[in-house]
Amino acid sequence: QKEVEQNSGPLSVPEGAIASLNCTYSDRGSQSFFWYRQYSGKSPELIMFIYSNGDKEDGRFTAQLNKASQYVSLLIRDSQPSDSATYLCGSSSASKIIFGSGTRLSIRP
Amino acid sequence: DADVTQTPRNRITKTGKRIMLECSQTKGHDRMYWYRQDPGLGLRLIYYSFDVKDINKGEISDGYSVSRQAQAKFSLSLESAIPNQTALYFCATSDYGTGGGYTFGSGTRLTVV
Numbered sequence: 374q375k376e377v378e379q380n381s382g383p384l385s386v387p388e389g390a391i392a393s394l395n396c397t398y399s400d401r402g403s404q405s406f407f408w409y410r411q412y413s414g415k416s417p418e419l420i421m422f423i424y425s426n427g428d429k430e431d432g433r434f435t436a437q438l439n440k441a442s443q444y445v446s447l448l449i450r451d452s453q454p455s456d457s458a459t460y461l462c463g464s465s466s467a468s469k470i471i472f473g474s475g476t477r478l479s480i481r482p
Numbered sequence: 483d484a485d486v487t488q489t490p491r492n493r494i495t496k497t498g499k500r501i502m503l504e505c506s507q508t509k510g511h512d513r514m515y516w517y518r519q520d521p522g523l524g525l526r527l528i529y530y531s532f533d534v535k536d537i538n539k540g541e542i543s544d545g546y547s548v549s550r551q552a553q554a555k556f557s558l559s560l561e562s563a564i565p566n567q568t569a570l571y572f573c574a575t576s577d578y579g580t581g582g583g584y585t586f587g588s589g590t591r592l593t594v595v
Binding site: 469 | 513515517522523524525526527530532540572576583584585586587588589
């Protein structure tokens with residue numbers, strides 16, 4: 374069974390700090406990796422995708438991929454209250470995404 | 483207008499009833515997917531389709547069927563609804579490959595009583 378594992382949280386981070394979200398995957402054939410943000414009762418929205426080892430930055434967000442360790446992470450700098458949500462990690466193989474169960478992030482004032 | 487539209491948004495149905503959830507998209511994407519989301523279990527793939535003539539089972543297809551009526555339309559049916567099919571259902575689309583990820587619909591909250 375191909376799996377994507379995330380710590381369910383909740384992860385509590387003070388406003389303005391860096392939030393670090395982690396994810397591991399089991400399928401070495403996975404080609405692309407995704408981070409989605411989901412507010413309660415809403416649909417997931419894509420934040421970042423990455424397919425090469427290393428870091429990819431987009432504004433306050435940085436995705437990191439280490440294929441040797443089968444590890445993906447998302448860093449959120451200068452955390453804001455609006456970042457409070459559930460973050461879903463996904464890995465793609467054969468054009469299908471397998472998602473982790475999500476990490477709930479709470480930004481405290 | 484939304485790129486991926488799901489109907490209905492909410493539905494309560496009785497055990498044993500047949501119900502259809504509909505999804506239509508204006509993105510021109512070939513690939514369409516149905517997922518269900520349960521608290522603590524994340525998103526699980528039910529069925530997916532890479533074009534009108536292609537239908538594939540996902541990890542939890544039992545009790546469900548699908549129809550790809552056109553490139554833009556992909557419907558999910560519960561043949562005989564049961565309470566453990568109570569969940570939030572999402573339709574998603576993607577272009578060739580998933581380098582850009584999915585675009586999700588707004589979801590259908592289904593309750594089976």
